Structures are given as structure tokens and as C-alpha cells.
Amino acid sequence: MSQVETDQLIDELLAGKHRALARVISKIENRAPGYRELVSRLHEHTGSATVVGVTGSPGAGKSTLVDKMAETYRDRGETVGVIAIDPSSPFSGGAVLGDRIRMASNVGDMDVFFRSMSARGTLGGLSTATTDAVKALDAFGKDRIIIETVGAGQNEVDIVGTADTVAVLVPPSSGDDVQMLKAGILEIADVFVVNKADLDGADRTVKELKEMVHMRDASPLAGTAGHHGADAAPDIDTPDDEEEEDAWTPPIIETVAKSGEGVQEFLETLADHREWLESSGELAARERERYTEEIRRLLREEAASLVESEVAARGGLEAYVDRVLAKETDPYAVVEEVTAPIEECLDR
Numbered sequence: 001m002s003q004v005e006t007d008q009l010i011d012e013l014l015a016g017k018h019r020a021l022a023r024v025i026s027k028i029e030n031r032a033p034g035y036r037e038l039v040s041r042l043h044e045h046t047g048s049a050t051v052v053g054v055t056g057s058p059g060a061g062k063s064t065l066v067d068k069m070a071e072t073y074r075d076r077g078e079t080v081g082v083i084a085i086d087p088s089s090p091f092s093g094g095a096v097l098g099d100r101i102r103m104a105s106n107v108g109d110m111d112v113f114f115r116s117m118s119a120r121g122t123l124g125g126l127s128t129a130t131t132d133a134v135k136a137l138d139a140f141g142k143d144r145i146i147i148e149t150v151g152a153g154q155n156e157v158d159i160v161g162t163a164d165t166v167a168v169l170v171p172p173s174s175g176d177d178v179q180m181l182k183a184g185i186l187e188i189a190d191v192f193v194v195n196k197a198d199l200d201g202a203d204r205t206v207k208e209l210k211e212m213v214h215m216r217d218a219s220p221l222a223g224t225a226g227h228h229g230a231d232a233a234p235d236i237d238t239p240d241d242e243e244e245e246d247a248w249t250p251p252i253i254e255t256v257a258k259s260g261e262g263v264q265e266f267l268e269t270l271a272d273h274r275e276w277l278e279s280s281g282e283l284a285a286r287e288r289e290r291y292t293e294e295i296r297r298l299l300r301e302e303a304a305s306l307v308e309s310e311v312a313a314r315g316g317l318e319a320y321v322d323r324v325l326a327k328e329t330d331p332y333a334v335v336e337e338v339t340a341p342i343e344e345c346l347d348r
Contacts, residue, residue, distance in 0.1 A: 055148075057169075081113045169194075
């Protein structure tokens, strides 16, 4: 991709041309030559969009709720970008479900940009490409960006590193899904949504969630650090009542996404959380943490790429495996041998 083509693509995206936005996201997802420069140049134009993550167990109705969220935002005159993270194909690495017809209420609306992306095998269902695609949507000028994750149970925690607000959907059930939340996903929720609230078991699910949130807030560690509390400096004594005032307790909202019931209240709650993030200073803190983790992740990826290149230059990994099997060397010695030139370069 020539410099002239790159400049033109950037200019068209910033001018609001959806075709350019689609091309940029395709290059980002495919890691096509030149994608890094695209993301780097878009960075200075980011920071205006509100990013919401929607996750939860399969069958909770995430796609339907996201559809209604986008429809409601559009009714308010706001533009929307949706990234739906699908399971990766074991063969191509692409999204198994592709560009699904799941935004039924917004078909034909150019101000709702929908893109289905592959999870690419990452633990939480999010990839580096997703973070970069969010930047493209933000730079494009979308007011609201919604990330709908694949819903991989307790491992679905990577969304915290990309979204400002995380909504966890829980369907009415016998309690098994709620019990699963104790394994970790409870900590990432800024808002709980009991979707399909017109079904049997909804009241029980709401009650169990309230008990779980209360138990978490009652913990001696509650509010000391992490996703919800305002982090206090270790040498400053913060009164208990001030800590409680600064903390955010995840509310529990009931919705019936299919009919739109409760969606307005849900969006109002998201707006309340955004106000809390800004007033408490948590938004700035999360942004700093987000970029810290992004740099670390990119460093790991780049280091892994350098090591792979070094191994390939030495004849490939199989040659080392053969030597290990023959007891001529061992895995630790192999790693030391391969990384030695890289360490020498860094030392110089």
C-alpha cells in the first residue's frame, strides 16, 4: 500500500466515508501491510466515543439487546458502531458466523456500522485487532461503540481492557449461570442485565445477583482497588463513608430485549456510569491502565515475532526438537541459545 493510498484512505475515513472505514477495519483484522501506520495515525483522532461492552453466557440475548440499543441510540440522533466478536474458525482464523444478519432493526441505516470479527482464539474472546478496530470507529466519529463478545463464560474478562462500561447479561435460570459468575465475571460487571425478564426464574435471578453484589461489597477487600473502586494512595487515610460514596455498585436492570422493555432504563444506567467514571476520575485511570496493558501486549507480540524469525533463520523449530529428543540439548538451553543474540542487541 503506497503512501498516497494510505493518505487518501485516512482522509476518507476522517471525512466520514463508510467504505473507507470498512477497508481500514479489514486491513486491521487481516494484519495487512501498512495497518500499523493506519492505526498510529488514527490515534490522535480518538477519545470522543463512549465504548460499552456487552457480554454474558450464550443464550442470554446479547445480539437482540445490542440491536435494540443501537436502534434507541439512532432514535436519539446518535451514530453507532457495533463490533460483534465471533468464535474463530479453526481452519481460516476468521469469524465462524461471519457478518450475521443480527441487527434486524437497523438494516439499511448507514449510521449504524456493524462488523463481525474473529476472536482468533484468545482466552476472553477479544483480540488486539478488536482494540484497533474500536480506534478506527472512534476516529471515524461514531458516538457510541458497542462490543458484543462471544460469551465464553468465566474467561470473558478481556472486555475490561477495551470498554469503558461493561454490561453482563444473565438469563433467568435455575441459578447455575449466576453461580458461574462467582468464578470471576462478577468483578468485571459495571451493570448486570437480567434479560428475558418475562420468563420464569427472573425474580430469583435478580435476587441472587443482588445477594452476590452485596457480598462482594461487604468483603474487606471491596473498594481497595480494581475495576469498581476509586484507588486511594496507600499513605492517605480515606474515611469509610467517603470510600462508599466514591465506589460504584453495579445495578441490576431487567429487560425484555425482544420487545424493547427496559432498554431505556438500561441506557440511562449506562449514562449514569459514564458520569460516575468522569466525576470520580476513574475514566482517566482506566484509560491509563488500558494503554499500559496495550503497550505490554504489543511488546509481547513483537518479541514473539522476533524470536520466531530467529528460530526460522536457524533452521526452524523442528531441528531443535530433534536435538532435544536425541538428548543433545534441553528446552531451556534451546531458549537460551535462541534469545542470546536478542539479549546482546538489547545490551548494546
